[in-house]
Amino acid sequence: MKHLLKLSDLTAEEITSILNLADQLKYEKAHGIDKQYLRGKTLGMIFQKASTRTRVSFEAGMYQLGGSALFLSANDLQIGRGEPVMDTARVLSRYLDGIMIRTFAQAEVEALAEYGSIPIINGLTDYAHPCQVLADLLTIRERKKALSGLKLCFVGDGNNMANSLIVGGIKMGMKVAVACPKGYEPDGEIMRWASENGNFLCTESVAQAAEDADVVYTDVWASMGQEDEAAARRAIFAGYQVNDACMAVAHPDAMVLHCLPAHREEEITAKVFEAHAEEIFDEAENRLHAQKAVLVQLLG
Ligand code: CP
Ligand code: NVA
Numbered sequence: 001m002k003h004l005l006k007l008s009d010l011t012a013e014e015i016t017s018i019l020n021l022a023d024q025l026k027y028e029k030a031h032g033i034d035k036q037y038l039r040g041k042t043l044g045m046i047f048q049k050a051s052t053r054t055r056v057s058f059e060a061g062m063y064q065l066g067g068s069a070l071f072l073s074a075n076d077l078q079i080g081r082g083e084p085v086m087d088t089a090r091v092l093s094r095y096l097d098g099i100m101i102r103t104f105a106q107a108e109v110e111a112l113a114e115y116g117s118i119p120i121i122n123g124l125t126d127y128a129h130p131c132q133v134l135a136d137l138l139t140i141r142e143r144k145k146a147l148s149g150l151k152l153c154f155v156g157d158g159n160n161m162a163n164s165l166i167v168g169g170i171k172m173g174m175k176v177a178v179a180c181p182k183g184y185e186p187d188g189e190i191m192r193w194a195s196e197n198g199n200f201l202c203t204e205s206v207a208q209a210a211e212d213a214d215v216v217y218t219d220v221w222a223s224m225g226q227e228d229e230a231a232a233r234r235a236i237f238a239g240y241q242v243n244d245a246c247m248a249v250a251h252p253d254a255m256v257l258h259c260l261p262a263h264r265e266e267e268i269t270a271k272v273f274e275a276h277a278e279e280i281f282d283e284a285e286n287r288l289h290a291q292k293a294v295l296v297q298l299l300g
Pocket of ligand 1 (some may be wrong): 051052053054092124128132259260261
């Protein structure tokens with residue numbers, strides 16, 4: 001693995017090896033074992049969009065590994081004034097050991113990897129959120145002791161989260177079912193790949209997607225960059241909520257996950273959220289451990 005641009009670039013073995021290393025790093029942190037795997041290394045973190053979890057977990061993760069992290073707001077870089085990504089990539093490659101970038105277009109992340117000479121990590125694009133899904137898989141495996149054969153149901157917008165969950169879930173042998181309104185399906189190519197390579201369903205029916213699910217997942221109805229559509233989306237997605245009715249058809253021991261931030265009473269009720277808060281905040285914590293594993297593999 002040279003970069004982490006999207007999960008479709010990784011094999012199931014590579015995903016498993018990241019999860020195993022994440023378990024090890026989580027254990028080492030809990031037991032005060034400090035191995036400084038990235039002493040002297042610097043990660044640049046370019047943000048075109050807001051972030052709480054991604055920013056803080058990458059920054060804290062780099063410090064914990066003995067390295068350092070630079071927060072680079074795209075507005076304050078020349079990239080925000082039109083300096084081409086291909087130049088930025090070549091310059092930053094001379095200073096840094098790796099770059100994490102959160103932006104809109106997946107093509108921008110791919111261009112950084114093409115022109116730069118250091119590992120590039122996708123910290124979320126409109127297309128994918130691979131770091132989140134590695135943490136999600138880690139959390140599911142921790143609680144359910146396996147991934148293969150479990151049913152993962154995603155309720156809501158066929159967005160970056162849905163795309164990455166489909167790829168990650170199918171690669172790890174999970175059954176993946178997505179419930180979304182017509183016109184808001186996940187990426188067509190990803191759905192085709194999922195249908196050809198595993199057990200995948202996309203339906204307008206929440207009840208059908210959630211039936212007997214081991215993991216129920218949701219995300220905001222309006223993603224970053226879609227703020228203008230928020231009111232219209234509230235009407236379109238009104239039936240796509242993780243609530244008691246949805247949980248009633250899922251497996252009785254179903255976990256609920258949410259990448260956060262959550263909008264209570266929109267994509268998830270406060271009641272279901274609080275009943276599963278322990279899982280959801282374990283998931284948020286696991287961003288740290290999963291990303292440290294990615295950093296050690298790419299920059300170590
Ligand atoms: N889940 C996630 O990526 O959170 P942030 O937007 O806060 O980074
Ligand atoms: N789909 C959301 C995920 C946030 C972590 C967004 O892109 O805003």
